[in-house]
Amino acid sequence: MSPDGIKLLKTPVLDKSKWMQLPRDVIIGHDALMQLPKVCEDLQVSGSVLIFSGKGTMNVAGSRVLSLVKEVADAEVFIVDKISPEIISEAEEVGAGVDVFIGVGGGRVIDTAKIVSYNCCRPFISVPTAASHDGIASSRASVPVKGGSVSLEANPPIALVADTGIIAAAPHRLLAAGCADVISNYTAILDWELSHRLRGEPISDYAMALSRMTAEIISKNADLIKPHAEESAWTVIKALLSSGVAMSIAGSSRPASGGEHKFSHALDQIAPGKGLHGEQCGIGSIITMYLHGGDWRSIRTSLKQIGAPTTPKEIGIDDKSAAQALILARSIRPERFTILDMGITEEVAEQLIAMLYED
Numbered sequence: 001m002s003p004d005g006i007k008l009l010k011t012p013v014l015d016k017s018k019w020m021q022l023p024r025d026v027i028i029g030h031d032a033l034m035q036l037p038k039v040c041e042d043l044q045v046s047g048s049v050l051i052f053s054g055k056g057t058m059n060v061a062g063s064r065v066l067s068l069v070k071e072v073a074d075a076e077v078f079i080v081d082k083i084s085p086e087i088i089s090e091a092e093e094v095g096a097g098v099d100v101f102i103g104v105g106g107g108r109v110i111d112t113a114k115i116v117s118y119n120c121c122r123p124f125i126s127v128p129t130a131a132s133h134d135g136i137a138s139s140r141a142s143v144p145v146k147g148g149s150v151s152l153e154a155n156p157p158i159a160l161v162a163d164t165g166i167i168a169a170a171p172h173r174l175l176a177a178g179c180a181d182v183i184s185n186y187t188a189i190l191d192w193e194l195s196h197r198l199r200g201e202p203i204s205d206y207a208m209a210l211s212r213m214t215a216e217i218i219s220k221n222a223d224l225i226k227p228h229a230e231e232s233a234w235t236v237i238k239a240l241l242s243s244g245v246a247m248s249i250a251g252s253s254r255p256a257s258g259g260e261h262k263f264s265h266a267l268d269q270i271a272p273g274k275g276l277h278g279e280q281c282g283i284g285s286i287i288t289m290y291l292h293g294g295d296w297r298s299i300r301t302s303l304k305q306i307g308a309p310t311t312p313k314e315i316g317i318d319d320k321s322a323a324q325a326l327i328l329a330r331s332i333r334p335e336r337f338t339i340l341d342m343g344i345t346e347e348v349a350e351q352l353i354a355m356l357y358e359d
């Protein structure tokens with residue numbers, strides 16, 4: 001039985017075999033970056049290292065990572081200014097023959113490092129500079145493609161090095177987005193259960209339980225998530241790690257990505273560069289929780305307490321575009337069945353967006 005008492009169909013176990021990959025070394029804390037040479041030693045990293053970083057995150061942490069890694073190996077830098085299949089191919093050419101990859105930055109940098117590492121069959125180390133997304137330790141990489149987005153199998157990091165000093169110093173908007181990405185697990189799970197009931201899609205009770213528990217921890221502690229506090233960075237990083245592990249257990253992003261994520265991917269098409277991934281997922285989650293008949297107001301309250309946006313207007317997106325994204329969502333990854341795939345008319349989409357502004 002599922003926690004809500006619903007009888008769930010099980011996949012036959014006899015012919016089942018599963019390979020889960022999880023991070024080996026996890027270092028979270030103040031000045032964790034300084035542990036990098038030791039981590040490299042522990043993992044027997046020597047030879048050549050390619051560091052992926054962004055233009056901004058190079059200054060935040062990339063340069064320090066470069067000099068620390070140079071103590072134990074030859075290291076070069078590849079700057080990732082966006083994630084795309086073309087950039088990934090280019091990075092793979094540069095990375096051919098490299099022993100280890102390190103991703104230092106936000107979600108796009110880390111996903112690039114992760115997918116290149118997988119395609120080059122070499123390990124990667126994740127060094128998030130912000131707690132803005134739950135891909136810091138997952139085994140999936142999200143890549144935008146023409147007309148949508150794909151979730152690709154990738155290497156989870158062999159090590160996660162999360163420096164809470166750096167993460168706490170990042171703009172609060174990024175931390176709040178990470179919390180929203182995790183809170184949206186509530187509706188991702190509801191969508192997964194819906195697809196299980198309607199389509200017979202296999203589910204994982206463990207991945208669901210871990211994902212739900214992670215969302216609960218962030219929601220319950222919403223009033224304790226404060227800007228630029230290292231304790232808050234700790235709490236959120238642990239949640240992002242555990243949400244990533246849920247994805248690795250499931251072997252897909254299903255426990256952490258449902259209709260609210262399809263809505264976010266649709267917004268990336270309709271209004272690119274406005275909201276952060278987690279912010280968009282949080283707004284989507286209020287809507288899909290309403291459609292599931294759940295407590296959408298409490299999702300909204302938690303997001304507000306944390307300082308995450310709850311309306312399209314707050315992220316510079318007009319309501320009409322947001323309503324269009326609710327409709328477009330079903331054409332993104334149609335194989336991922338969610339509540340947004342059940343048919344939403346233009347009129348209903350507009351009403352759902354208007355609801356976000358209600359007291």
Ligand SMILES: NC(=O)C1=CN([C@@H]2O[C@H](COP(=O)(O)OP(=O)(O)OC[C@H]3O[C@@H](n4cnc5c(N)ncnc54)[C@H](O)[C@@H]3O)[C@@H](O)[C@H]2O)C=CC1
Nearest residue numbers: 056106107108129130132133134135138140141142170277
């Ligand atoms: N693979 C997975 O399982 C998952 C992947 N994702 C993907 O991750 C991406 C979203 O990640 P985000 O980090 O929100 O976006 P992002 O990588 O675009 O970063 C957002 C912005 O924050 C900046 N930034 C990062 N650290 C900073 C710091 N310390 N100080 C100042 N600025 C800093 C970046 O330079 C960038 O401008 C999306 O592409 C999404 O699809 C999201 C969740 C899970």
Ligand SMILES: O=C(CO)COP(=O)(O)O
Nearest residue numbers: 134142151253256257261
């Ligand atoms: O963002 C994710 C989980 O938070 C997973 O990404 P996808 O929506 O690309 O599968």
Ligand SMILES: [Zn+2]
Nearest residue numbers: 134181277281
């Ligand atoms: Zn997400």
